[in-house]
Amino acid sequence: MPQTRVPLKDPMFSALLAFLVPGLGHFYQRRMFKAVLYAVCILGTFFTGMRIGHGQVVYFNWQSTENRTYAYLCQFWVGLPALPALAQAELRSSRAFDVNYMPKPMTSQFAGKLTAETSDFDGPIAGSITLRPHELNMPHLWTGKLSGELQTAKGPVKIEGDVTPGSGSLDPEVAPSEKRRLSGTFEGRTSEQPDVVIRGGLEGHIPRPIWNSYEAPLRDLRVNDFAGDQTDLDRAHFLLGSRFELGVVFTMIAGLLNILAIYDALEGPAYDGEEEEGAAAEPTPAPA
Amino acid sequence: MWSDLFLAAAEGPLPRIWFAVPLIVVISLVYSASRYEAPDRILRRAGRLSLTIGGFMLGVLALLVALSHGL
Structure with a gap:
């Protein structure tokens, strides 16, 4: 683990908090600017994606090879806002x-x-x-x-x-x-x-x-292909058009960005203090 | 709320390409925040990264427009 000058109070616990709610780990570490920045950027992107996709773009389905929601592997990292998708898919009775x-x-x-x-x-x-x-x-x-x-x-x-x-x-x-x-x-x-x-x-x-x-799953089980049956997924694509993909992209990016935030809570920033990249190019002014 | 504005834009005539702008800003801010600790440095680096990404995307767009000219 690299040495960091930023005090990282209980890094493992902070990383867990950062996973659960973007920015919460940094709030725990008293890094307020970053806490607000991560929370606003990541949660804002996630919920904007949810709104654009009418709440139908984050769900978990791992039933058959062609119906797997690989996007959820990215959305998952937003933490608590994305976890109900797992519960809806796995804990609900099929009825x-x-x-x-x-x-x-x-x-x-x-x-x-x-x-x-x-x-x-x-x-x-x-x-x-x-x-x-x-x-x-x-x-x-x-x-x-x-x-x-x-x-x-x-x-x-x-x-x-x-x-x-x-x-x-x-x-x-x-x-x-x-x-x-x-x-x-x-x-x-x-x-x-x-x-x-x-x-x-x-x-x-x-x-x-x-x-x-x-975050309830969109069912994609077609009863009869030849009868032109519409599944939930067909209906969502029909109604939302490109907004469906747009919502998926926003929510996926939010999850991927939170991985950076989790790592920052765990290890600190990549360039810390004197190690900062470009420090030579931006010298601090000499005291008068 | 800004997400309401987005929703209105998504359902209106605004070209989808404009949705890239807030994404570029957010990605730049979070990436820079994971690199640096000082707020002013984060914001300065995020601004530069936004311009770099935006410039690169505009370059690719210009190339595609040039290649598809007359098609």
Whole structure:
């Protein structure tokens, strides 16, 4: 280990802190300028990449040779901000990635659109939906009870009804989006005209908590190549275009830069004090 | 927030090449910080490195433009 004039308080522990949170190791060593510089530059680059890529560019997938996320080997070095990707991929039950999986009842806010058989009742709909398995031991056959407000051409009306079991689709519990899409056939009644049954297609979403969306893996398993199935990865590329690659590059560079910061916390700067490169070219002025 | 500005730029008509500028600055700052300890020296070296990287990239761009002229 080279001698350094910069006091490196407990270098191994500092390096661990620097790995976990960029800049934290230097903060521990009381090297404040560097702590701020590393934190702003590395975390700023990482989260900018995440924003550009709509939160879908950092995830871990090591299932088969063609689906491995080699980019994560670089992103990993950002530390804590990138580690949830490992947990999402490795610690989750495979059922959490299943479409239409609803093992136990849940109530959530819903926002979407109703396309009714009679156009009088077409319009945006928002309210509360309770989802539950239609029958015990059949978690993939769900039903829902919606209660909310429908915006019709004549104004808002209170509406209540059910989503027909097996008629629609519900996104997986874990996916890299804050919106969990839900669709199905709806049958309900309004408070103004309780004797009129409204039928139609319901499309919308319920919120997905951050612990189910942050760095969740993009599934790339195509059920049927010839049917033109879109996987999560296909959809992300289609929606984001070059922003997907841009986000990947930003987050990868952030991880690689933190390797330099970790090494700096462990060993100190490469050119320290008198050893600094170019010291002869930049002489210190003589005292007057 | 600057990431919001980036997001707006990414979704707007700004050419993607401009995303290289903040990356060059960040890479130069972090690289120089890993080399030196004094803040003024870090900033001075980072400025020089930014110009070097930017100049090199502009040179490559000019070469590619020249080679692809008339295609």
